[in-house]
Amino acid sequence: xATEALTPTSYITGHLTxxxxxxGKGGFWVLHVDTFVTSVLLGVLGIGFLWWFxxxxxxxxxxxxxxxxxxxxxxxxxxxxxxxxxxxNTLIAPLALTVFVWVLLMNxxxxxxxxxxxxxxxxxxxxxxxxxxxxxxxTFALSLxxxxxxxxxxxxVKGLGGWIHELxxxxxxxxxxxxxxxxxxxxxxxxxxxxxxxxxxxxxxxxGEIIFMLLGMWAATGIAGAFFGTILNLGWAIFHILIIVLQxxxxxxxxxxxxxxxxxxx
Amino acid sequence: xxxxxxxxxxxxxxxxxxxxTAKFVWPPLLRAIExxxxxxxxxxxxxxxxxxxxxxxxxxxxxxxxxxxxxxxEIIAKAEKRATQIxxxxxxxxxxxxxxxxxxxxxxxxxxxxxxxxxxxxxVASLAVAGAEKILRREIDSKAHADLLSxxxxxx
Numbered sequence: 001x002a003t004e005a006l007t008p009t010s011y012i013t014g015h016l017t018x019x020x021x022x023x024g025k026g027g028f029w030v031l032h033v034d035t036f037v038t039s040v041l042l043g044v045l046g047i048g049f050l051w052w053f054x055x056x057x058x059x060x061x062x063x064x065x066x067x068x069x070x071x072x073x074x075x076x077x078x079x080x081x082x083x084x085x086x087x088x089n090t091l092i093a094p095l096a097l098t099v100f101v102w103v104l105l106m107n108x109x110x111x112x113x114x115x116x117x118x119x120x121x122x123x124x125x126x127x128x129x130x131x132x133x134x135x136x137x138x139t140f141a142l143s144l145x146x147x148x149x150x151x152x153x154x155x156x157v158k159g160l161g162g163w164i165h166e167l168x169x170x171x172x173x174x175x176x177x178x179x180x181x182x183x184x185x186x187x188x189x190x191x192x193x194x195x196x197x198x199x200x201x202x203x204x205x206x207x208g209e210i211i212f213m214l215l216g217m218w219a220a221t222g223i224a225g226a227f228f229g230t231i232l233n234l235g236w237a238i239f240h241i242l243i244i245v246l247q248x249x250x251x252x253x254x255x256x257x258x259x260x261x262x263x264x265x266x
Numbered sequence: 267x268x269x270x271x272x273x274x275x276x277x278x279x280x281x282x283x284x285x286x287t288a289k290f291v292w293p294p295l296l297r298a299i300e301x302x303x304x305x306x307x308x309x310x311x312x313x314x315x316x317x318x319x320x321x322x323x324x325x326x327x328x329x330x331x332x333x334x335x336x337x338x339x340e341i342i343a344k345a346e347k348r349a350t351q352i353x354x355x356x357x358x359x360x361x362x363x364x365x366x367x368x369x370x371x372x373x374x375x376x377x378x379x380x381x382x383x384x385x386x387x388x389x390v391a392s393l394a395v396a397g398a399e400k401i402l403r404r405e406i407d408s409k410a411h412a413d414l415l416s417x418x419x420x421x422x
Contacts, residue, residue: 028270029271036275047291051290091284094284094292095288097292098283102283137272140273141276144273
C-alpha cells in the first residue's frame with residue numbers, strides 16, 4: 001500500500017484483502033493466514049481465560065474473576081436448559097459457551113481502529129484482516145459444524161430410519177402424495193439453516209467493517225470530513241458494541257435452538 | 267466471498283476449542299456451581315430446622331416451667347397442710363399432757379387430802395381413845411374393853 005497511490009478503491013480493497021497463502025493447487029487450497037491466526041489466538045485467549053478460572057473454581061464464596069465466568073456460564077446454561085426443557089446435554093452447553101466467547105472476541109476485533117491496527121499488522125504482513133467473523137470461511141466453518149452436529153443428533157435421537165421418515169413425512173403428514181412437498185421443504189430448511197446462520201453474522205461484521213472504512217475515507221477528505229468522520233466513527237463504534245454482543249448472542253442462541261430442534265421428534 | 271481451506275482449518279480449530287471447553291472448562295464450573303447450590307440449599311434447610319427446633323425448645327421450656335410452677339404450688343400447699351397438722355398435733359399433745367398433769371396433781375392432792383383425813387381421823391381416834399382411856403383408866407380395864415375401843419375406832 002505504501003508504494004501505490006492511495007485512492008478510495010485501493011484503500012478499501014487494501015483493507016479487504018486477505019493474507020492468503022496458497023497451500024496447494026487450485027482456488028480451494030488457499031489459507032487465509034490472518035483469519036486463521038487471529039481466530040486461533042483469540043480462541044486460545046478466551047478459552048484459556050475460562051480454563052484458568054474454571055481450574056480455581058470453588059463452591060465457596062467466588063472470587064471476582066470466578067463470578068465473571070460463572071455469570072457467562074449461568075447465562076448460557078440457563079438458555080440451554082430452557083430450550084432443552086431442563087435436561088443437561090454434556091456437549092451442547094459447552095459448545096454454546098465456546099461459540100459465544102469465541103464469536104464475541106472475534107466480533108470485538110471490529111471495534112479496534114483498523115488503520116492503527118494496520119500499522120501494527122504491517123510488521124507481520126502487508127494485508128491482515130483483523131475480524132475473523134468478517135471472513136465467510138469462519139462463519140461457514142462454525143455454521144457447518146453446527147449443521148453437522150444437527151444431523152448427527154437427529155440421527156442419534158430418531159435413528160437413521162426415523163430421520164429419513166421425518167424428511168418425508170414432516171411437517172405436512174405421512175400421506176405419500178405429500179412426500180415430495182415434505183422433502184422439498186426439509187431440503188430448503190436444511191440448506192437455509194447454515195446459510196442464514198453464517199451469513200447473518202458475516203453480513204453484520206462485514207458491513208460494520210465497510211462502514212468504518214467509509215468513515216475513515218471521509219475523515220481523509222479535509223477538516224470538516226475529519227471532524228464529522230471522527231464523530232460518526234465514534235458513534236458507530238459505540239453502536240457496534242451492541243452489534244458485536246448481539247450477533248454473538250444470536251449466533252449462540254441459534255446454535256442451541258438448531259441442536260434442540262434436532263432432538264425433537266415430530 | 268471465496269470459500270477455501272480456511273473453512274476447514276477454522277472448523278478444526280472450532281472443534282478443538284469445543285472439545286477443550288467440554289473437557290476442561292465446563293465440568294469444574296458445573297461441579298463448583300452445583301456444589302454451591304447444594305450447600306446453599308442445605309444451609310437454608312438447616313436454618314429452617316434450627317428455627318423449628320428453637321420454637322420447639324421454647325414450647326418445651328414453657329411447659330416445663332408451668333409444670334414446675336404447679337409442682338411448687340403443690341409442695342407449698344402440702345407443707346402448709348403439714349404445718350397446720352403439726353401445730354394441731356402439738357396443741358393436742360400439750361392439752362393432753364396438761365390435762366394429765368392436772369389430773370395427776372388433782373389425784374395427788376386428793377390422795378394427800380385423804381391421807382391427811384386418815385391421819386386426822388386416826389389422831390382423833392387415838393385422841394378419843396386416849397381421852398377415853400384417861401377417863402376410863404380408873405374404871406375400865408383396857409384389855410376388857412379393847413373390843414369396844416377398836417369398834418369405836420372403826421366408826422370414827
